[in-house]
Amino acid sequence: MILRDIIDKLGLKILSGEGSLDIEVKVAYASDILSDVMACAVKGGLWITNQNHQNVIAIVYFKTLAGAILAGGMMPDDETLAKARDKNVPLFQSELPAFEISGRLYGLGIKGSA
Amino acid sequence: MLRWLKVDLHIHTVLSSCAELSMGPKDIVHKAVSEGLDMIAITDHNAADNVAAVIGAARNWPLTVIAGMEVSTKEEAHVLCLFEDVDRVMRFQEFIQAGLPEGVNDESFFGPQIICDENEHVLGKCEKLLAFSTRHPFDSVAAKARELGGIVIPAHIDRKSCSLLKAFGFVPQNAAIDALEIQEVKNLETLQMEHIKNSGYPIVTDSDAHDVDRIGSRYTYIYAAEASFVELKAALKGDGGRRISVREPAQEVLEATLYERNDE
Numbered sequence: 001m002i003l004r005d006i007i008d009k010l011g012l013k014i015l016s017g018e019g020s021l022d023i024e025v026k027v028a029y030a031s032d033i034l035s036d037v038m039a040c041a042v043k044g045g046l047w048i049t050n051q052n053h054q055n056v057i058a059i060v061y062f063k064t065l066a067g068a069i070l071a072g073g074m075m076p077d078d079e080t081l082a083k084a085r086d087k088n089v090p091l092f093q094s095e096l097p098a099f100e101i102s103g104r105l106y107g108l109g110i111k112g113s114a
Numbered sequence: 115m116l117r118w119l120k121v122d123l124h125i126h127t128v129l130s131s132c133a134e135l136s137m138g139p140k141d142i143v144h145k146a147v148s149e150g151l152d153m154i155a156i157t158d159h160n161a162a163d164n165v166a167a168v169i170g171a172a173r174n175w176p177l178t179v180i181a182g183m184e185v186s187t188k189e190e191a192h193v194l195c196l197f198e199d200v201d202r203v204m205r206f207q208e209f210i211q212a213g214l215p216e217g218v219n220d221e222s223f224f225g226p227q228i229i230c231d232e233n234e235h236v237l238g239k240c241e242k243l244l245a246f247s248t249r250h251p252f253d254s255v256a257a258k259a260r261e262l263g264g265i266v267i268p269a270h271i272d273r274k275s276c277s278l279l280k281a282f283g284f285v286p287q288n289a290a291i292d293a294l295e296i297q298e299v300k301n302l303e304t305l306q307m308e309h310i311k312n313s314g315y316p317i318v319t320d321s322d323a324h325d326v327d328r329i330g331s332r333y334t335y336i337y338a339a340e341a342s343f344v345e346l347k348a349a350l351k352g353d354g355g356r357r358i359s360v361r362e363p364a365q366e367v368l369e370a371t372l373y374e375r376n377d378e
């Protein structure tokens with residue numbers, strides 16, 4: 001499914017990376033252990049997390065993920081958000097808890113990546 | 115003779131990509147001395163290559179420099195690990211860095227990780243991904259530090275991220291922890307911090323300076339015989355009347371120690 005449509009269907013708030021929403025997303029990964037995400041998340045996939053520190057941006061950037069969805073209303077601090085915008089790293093936010101986001105993505109045909 | 119000393123156990127150098135380029139060894143030493151600190155610890159993220167340079171830069175100054183590191187554990191908890199000498203921290207570095215993810219530091223993203231000597235000459239750059247966490251969990255990191263005779267202090271546990279309290283949900287009892295670091299002393303008033311105050315671990319506060327101006331902004335008082343790693347360890351244990359305090363010791367206590375010094 002095209003990322004832009006996923007964002008619409010889940011009602012995600014776009015925090016940064018508006019310029020890269022027309023890609024196809026097939027897989028996603030949910031984890032809050034960043035070293036685990038570094039090891040297991042797949043290029044081009046979405047990532048659902050409750051973490052909100054600067055390394056979330058770094059991981060999306062290094063692993064070339066489609067983006068990170070901050071669950072449960074988590075917000076990055078100003079410095080992290082500025083970095084995400086500066087590097088055009090796609091960062092989305094939802095008030096829904098991580099389980100709910102994962103379930104809805106699965107319902108849209110997105111599969112687990114690991 | 116015991117006296118009150120001012121210590122800051124959490125200072126970064128130019129090796130931490132997030133630190134300002136002003137954080138060279140000489141600048142750190144000069145600022146620490148001018149702020150009246152007796153002892154500082156150098157704690158870069160997942161590395162200790164600049165510890166020896168800062169110790170060297172402090173050689174002719176009334177300042178003790180402790181060899182340390184701020185480890186990012188698997189659980190995303192930041193933990194200060196302090197050692198008696200450079201040799202031990204470098205052995206610890208080998209263990210920590212073996213757990214870092216593969217890959218080369220991207221300077222355009224994170225910034226440079228500069229290794230320098232005591233005269234602030236650039237010796238090279240660390241290419242490892244120091245900004246990421248090691249895959250070693252807290253328990254293994256603490257056990258390794260203890261094995262090397264080190265001191266273990268979970269850093270800024272009152273922060274919303276990179277804190278052991280945030281990662282674990284509560285502070286484990288009877289763990290290999292020598293003290294807890296808080297960023298704001300006033301946070302000790304809140305309910306959860308009240309629980310931490312009663313957990314039995316000593317509390318310290320440090321600057322976590324990433325730029326020179328922050329040095330001296332926060333520090334801990336230790337009541338000890340001299341500014342040394344061994345005395346710090348004894349003060350954290352409360353040996354022989356030694357102790358620590360995040361609040362200014364009562365004025366009369368300070369004056370009493372002044373008289374004691376005059377008597378010597």
Ligand SMILES: [Zn+2]
Pocket residue numbers: 124126184322
């Ligand atoms: Zn720090």
